[in-house]
Amino acid sequence: MxxxxxxxxxxxxxxxxxxxxxxxxxxxxxxxxxxxxxxxxxxxxxxxxxxxxxxxxxxxxxxxxxxxxxxxxxxxxxxxxxxxxxxxxxxxxxxxxxxxxxxxxxxxxxxxxxxxxxxxxxxxxxxAVGMPGVTAWYGLVKIIDPKPGQTVVVSAASGAVGSAVGVLAKARGARAVGVAGGPAKCRYVTDELGFDACVDYKQHRDATSLAGALKEACPGGVDGYFENVGGLVLDAVMLRANAFARIAMCGMIAGYEGHPIPMQHPQLILTNRMRVEGFIVSEHLEVWPDALKELGELVGSGKLRxxxxxxxxxxxxxxxxxxxxxxxxxxxxxxxxx
Amino acid sequence: MxxxxxxxxxxxxxxxxxxxxxxxxxxxxxxxxxxxxxxxxxxxxxxxxxxxxxxxxxxxxxxxxxxxxxxxxxxxxxxxxxxxxxxxxxxxxxxxxxxxxxxxxxxxxxxxxxxxxxxxxxxxxxxAVGMPGVTAWYGLVKIIDPKPGQTVVVSAASGAVGSAVGVLAKARGARAVGVAGGPAKCRYVTDELGFDACVDYKQHRDATSLAGALKEACPGGVDGYFENVGGLVLDAVMLRANAFARIAMCGMIAGYEGHPIPMQHPQLILTNRMRVEGFIVSEHLEVWPDALKELGELVGSGKLRxxxxxxxxxxxxxxxxxxxxxxxxxxxxxxxxx
CATH class of the missing domain: 3.90.180.10 (Medium-chain alcohol dehydrogenases, catalytic domain)
Incomplete structure (x- = not known):
């Protein structure tokens, strides 16, 4: 033994x-x-x-x-x-x-x-070909469901979930914009993963400043947001959301450490007629085969590295x-x- | 002239x-x-x-x-x-x-x-047989979609929208719980509209206290919430939400006066896998005929007074x-x- x-x-x-x-x-x-x-x-x-x-x-x-x-x-x-x-x-x-x-x-x-x-x-x-990848797939495909030309933002974009979200969004003809911490992660997101832009949240002290950077990175506004962190980034993205924007709530790292972080502008859900939806991938086993198939192909073809x-x-x-x-x-x- | x-x-x-x-x-x-x-x-x-x-x-x-x-x-x-x-x-x-x-x-x-x-x-x-009634109908039927036995909470329950939400919920076999200000409004909500319970928010200074009262009024938790006010009531209801609860965001009176009121516990959207959706009834003209028909019947039969x-x-x-x-x-x- x-x-x-x-x-x-x-x-x-x-x-x-x-x-x-x-x-x-x-x-x-x-x-x-x-x-x-x-x-x-x-x-x-x-x-x-x-x-x-x-x-x-x-x-x-x-x-x-x-x-x-x-x-x-x-x-x-x-x-x-x-x-x-x-x-x-x-x-x-x-x-x-x-x-x-x-x-x-x-x-x-x-x-x-x-x-x-x-x-x-x-x-x-x-x-990428496991739980984090399927998490990305479910939130992107089943909640955000981006149309070609729409803009999808994802936080923690260099992470296991975020990287897959962006590559899956690009595969659907959407514009993919990441939020990540530091120049090295942002370079990886744009240069190796093929996102259209990446915003370094560490350059911004508050949601207004971050929203300004998002405005440049998303000139057409934000149609979908894949939420991995919560807090400041969520507030900033909501300030740039278009009418009928969808937010897939996947992770709230910012809130795990005991003190939940309020959402500053919940009225935007109403004024922009947004849909905000939380999910847990283990409750959606029906999507795993389709998701793993696409993710395996994206990794195999080198699109998702x-x-x-x-x-x-x-x-x-x-x-x-x-x-x-x-x-x-x-x-x-x-x-x-x- | x-x-x-x-x-x-x-x-x-x-x-x-x-x-x-x-x-x-x-x-x-x-x-x-x-x-x-x-x-x-x-x-x-x-x-x-x-x-x-x-x-x-x-x-x-x-x-x-x-x-x-x-x-x-x-x-x-x-x-x-x-x-x-x-x-x-x-x-x-x-x-x-x-x-x-x-x-x-x-x-x-x-x-x-x-x-x-x-x-x-x-x-x-x-x-009741106009825009507010159809607003109630859309949020309740198309977003909350209550199943028999589920609990639906509505704020501003004695109002034009809220009263219709409760009566429509009852007509679908759901438990209807109102939130209203003062004993006279609460009496109207339970005695004349037939809600199962009504919580007087004026008796509560904070979300925790209001959540306590909601716990008594909703022993099985909250499956659907029709949001007419925002602020404290939203926070309190979210603390009592069941898994897969739906929130129809219709009004945010608490936020109209210049200073938006944060949502204190957005992480509950994730942990409870909730869906929060804003809507404007004028963008859903397709439902007006069905909605007005049912609302007219409820008013005509005296169920909605x-x-x-x-x-x-x-x-x-x-x-x-x-x-x-x-x-x-x-x-x-x-x-x-x-």
Whole structure:
């Protein structure tokens, strides 16, 4: 039985999360029962939604229980199997959590999925061709639904979700405008991902100033906004919204840290007849096949070139997670475990 | 040529609107050209949207031009006609504005509509069986779309729009809960309109306290909210929203007076996967026939018993309008001109 290091949620944050909220332990992996497989994780995905799970109280999902392994998406390799569909050596994607190994009831629907790593690196199944990519696809296609020539803005544009939003918008003939932090991320967004423009929010202290920059980047106004951050950027984009603009609410990083950030101008929803819609991609399993097909093709053809920031070793996960919440990553934040 | 008294927008408000923003003048009505009719107004409708038009700047409609007759819905009687479809004595509804007479190009689509006053008093064509009623119908049926057993909350519940929202919700098997100001309005909402409950917002100083009262009135949470006021009530209702709740944004009185009121918890749109949608009923002319049919039946059968507050004489319109913005009216605010 291999030794399995795990990171548990030890206590809940008051205000900002910190490394002291987590605890690293090690235990032997248990023997397999019939129908189970043992997966060795190659990569762990770190995502903003995890911050929401660390809080107690009413949210879209059960809070992460204290004293248990942190929830998280993983890709890896089957090392032992007592399920007829899986053989040692199979590459798989699942929700293994913040640990080096997981024991999975492989027959449970959605618990494990084989992935083909011939053309797509395995880590991308946690990003562009995984949950973040499908998140981008759902919000863009099902909520924003851009028409050719319309303008779509996305925040956290260099991230796993944002980069896919822009490339999917371009594929539909829309103008794609990113919002990102710093010149390097903005260059990646325009030069490597092919967005039409990118606004560096770090150059702006308030929503009015940011709205001014958006006005230049979006001369025809904003028809769709894919919201990954909340706060100042949301306010600024709303000031530039056209009539009948759609906002897909996907992430509110700015609000995860305990103190929700108000929306300054809700009356614009009325005056611009906007539609603002929140969603969680795991509630829309019906779109996954279509979405993964298009995303796989975009990655395969080089139109979508995902960036990754990779931390090494399970013990680095808490620091890497907190850094991602503060925007220190560039592209998809992963932890490499092998 | 009868003498026509008119109220113009003289200057725009800075902050709160006041009577000094308006000016009363009188002039002779001009001679009719072919295709025109002269209408003598019996009632002028006063509505919250007019406050929005008094502001300059980007809104859902052109601002009310300075020095011109204030926009407004009217019902009245044809007194002279050079259009073959209209005869003196016909009862009509139109957008005659804040004046005693109007000259209408009767052939222009939507400019004038004959109304049947056999079973429905003419003033109701400015309320329950007019624009406010259709507004209620669109937001409730097309945005909230309540299922039997779901809970629909409406603010300004004793008003022309709110009263219709509740009665339409009940007709669909939903639980209807009103928010209104003061015990008399709340009694009307529950006893005469048949809402299941009504919360008096004047008993509550903050959103948390109001949310507590809503929790009692809505033990199953809130599935739909018809927003007529904005501000505190919106925040409180959002705190009680169920997953997949819908908010129809119809009015934001709380935000019309110059200083927009932030939405305190926009992250709830995400965590509850809510849909928040603004609309203007004049952009959905396709629903008017269905809506007016159902509303006429509800009024005719006594299920919808609209209240009216009636000011007398054109000169009383500015005071009555400002009073309505402050919630001093009870039901539909009208000015009787004849």
């Amino acid at each position: 291999p030794r399995n290091r795990q990171i548990l949620l030890d206590n809940r944050p008051h205000g900002e999360a910190s490394t002291t909220n987590f605890r690293l332990i090690a235990e032997d992996t248990p023997p397999l029962r019939d129908g189970q497989v043992l997966v060795r994780h190659h990569f762990l995905s770190l995502d903003p939604y995890m911050r929401g799970r660390m809080n107690e109280g009413k949210s879209y999902a059960q809070p992460q229980p204290l004293g248990q392994v942190m929830i998280g998406g993983t890709v890896g390799e089957v090392v032992e199997s007592r399920h007829p569909k899986y053989q040692p050596g199979d590459k798989v994607q699942g929700m293994g959590g913040w640990q080096e190994y997981s024991v999975v009831d492989a027959g449970q629907p959605g618990a494990l999925r084989k992935v083909d790593t011939t053309h797509v690196p395995i880590s991308h199944y946690l990003g 995902p960036r990754e920031t990779i931390a090494r070793g399970l013990e680095s996960a808490p620091e890497a997670f907190l850094g991602m919440l503060r925007g220190r990553n560039f592209g998809k934040q992963l932890v490499q475990l092998v | 009868p003498r026509n008294r008119q109220i113009l927008l003289d200057n725009r408000p800075h902050g709160e609107a006041s009577t000094t923003n308006f000016r009363l003048i009188a002039e002779d009505t001009p001679p009719l050209r072919d295709g025109q009719v002269l209408v003598r107004h019996h009632f002028l409708s006063l509505d919250p949207y007019m406050r929005g038009r008094m502001n300059e700047g980007k809104s859902y409609a052109q601002p009310q031009p300075l020095g011109q007759v204030m926009i407004g819905g009217t019902v009245g009687e044809v007194v002279e006609s050079r259009h073959p479809k209209y005869q003196p004595g016909d009862k009509v509804q139109g957008m005659g504005g804040w004046q005693e007479y109007s000259v209408v190009d009767a052939g222009q689509p939507g400019a004038l509509r004959k109304v049947d006053t056999t079973h429905v008093p003419i003033s109701h064509y400015l309320g 609209p209240r009216e507050t009636i000011a007398r004489g054109l000169e009383s319109a500015p005071e009555a309008f400002l009073g309505m913005l402050r919630g001093r009216n009870f039901g539909k605010q009208l000015v009787q001109l004849v």
